[in-house]
Amino acid sequence: MAAAAPPRALSVELRRDLLAGVLAPRLPGDRVRASHPRQPQAYELVQGSLVQWNSFMDKSIPDPPTAVLLHGILGSRKNWGSFAKRLAQEFPMWQFLLVDLRCHGDSASIKKREPHTVASTALDVLKLIVQLRLTPRVLVGHSFGGKVALSMVEQAAKPLARPVRVWVLDATPGKVRAGGDGEDHPAELIESLKRMPMQVSSKQEVVDALIKEQFSVDVAQWVATNLRRSSPLHSLSSSSFSWIFDLDGISEMYRSYEETNLWGIVENVPRGVHINFLKAERSLHRWALEDLQRIHAAEELAADEGGGVEMHVLEDAGHWVHADNPDGLFRILSSTFRIETTIRGMQN
Secondary structure, eight states: OOOOOOGGGSOHHHHHHHHHHHHSOOOTTEEEEEOOTTSSSOEEEEEOTTOOOOTTSOTTSOOOOEEEEEOOTTOOGGGGHHHHHHHHHHOTTOEEEEEOOTTSGGGGGSOOOSOOOHHHHHHHHHHHHHHTTOOOSEEEEETHHHHHHHHHHHHOSSSSOSSEEEEEESOOSSOOOOOOTTSOOHHHHHHHHHHSOSEESOHHHHHHHHHHTTOOHHHHHHHGGGEEEOSOTTOSSOOOEEEOSOHHHHHHHHHHHHHOOOHHHHHTOOTTEEEEEEEEEEOSSOOOHHHHHHHHHHHHHHHHHTOEEEEEEEEEEESOHHHHOHHHHHHHHHHHHHHHHHHHHHHO
16 A cells, blocks of 8 residues: 655645644644645544644654544435544543545545445555554444444454444444335435436435435435535525535445455454444335344354454434434444543553
8 A cells, every 4th residue: 555645745734634633732623624636535533632743743652542434325424523522521541533435525536446345445544544554443434434444443453443443333244135115215316316417406405305315304404415516605696506425426435335255254354353343223225134143143253263242223313313313332342432532541
């Protein structure tokens, strides 16, 4: 993998932001926003109040404990914004890397070589953390992002730490089983969006159109957050909004999500890797009995091999776990950060 870009390669704006992170007083949940042409993806770094570090500093200074948070299909790093800030307030020694995956959010404008797959998306994130000189202790991925996290472990011994804890939120390692009748189907949602014009007059226009096609109000409003105003706010012409994602690329990514099988990494967990699956009680995707049985079998096998697999259930939540029950999700994930903080304290 490519070495981290030297300081002189950083843009003036990025260098200013990084130096500000070192010299300015830090508030809980402060963010470093960055994206420049040499980086594979757009990202934000949400840092706790005790973190005084950035990738522009001396390489001999170790990076603080870091967690990577990955969104799902049709999402963006903003999905994790308030949740990451809450984690940073509770765990001020930690920093949280929020990434816009390829074809999504601000990364949509960064041209990517095809194919658009789970594996290529995972490689993007691995390249980013190498450039930022990070060694994440925790990977958290929702839905598609969960498979991306598993693929990161499958592809890389470095730059992932050992031990590393992986959280796969409401996704199975193998076959994707969409919800039943009356539930939202991502593949159908993508196709509906592809039939819409690239520019619309308002977000409500999109919400109304999706509801008319039998998608839920919550999903319709969530999708509309991917619209960005394309005409000036006080323009004399009528206002318009355009999509900030690449729907053709996302369609290919979703097909890869359905087809990618990562049971191998779950049933043969590398030493020092702990994989946690979280099932939403009212999951959009169907968890087959076969999936649950294989995960429970992997739990027993991993314990014998020095790794770890564990199953959790988040009550009172549908597929959008960090929106449906953020308090419950926070309680479950917090155990990981407490354990890692304790381990780091013992090592120091």
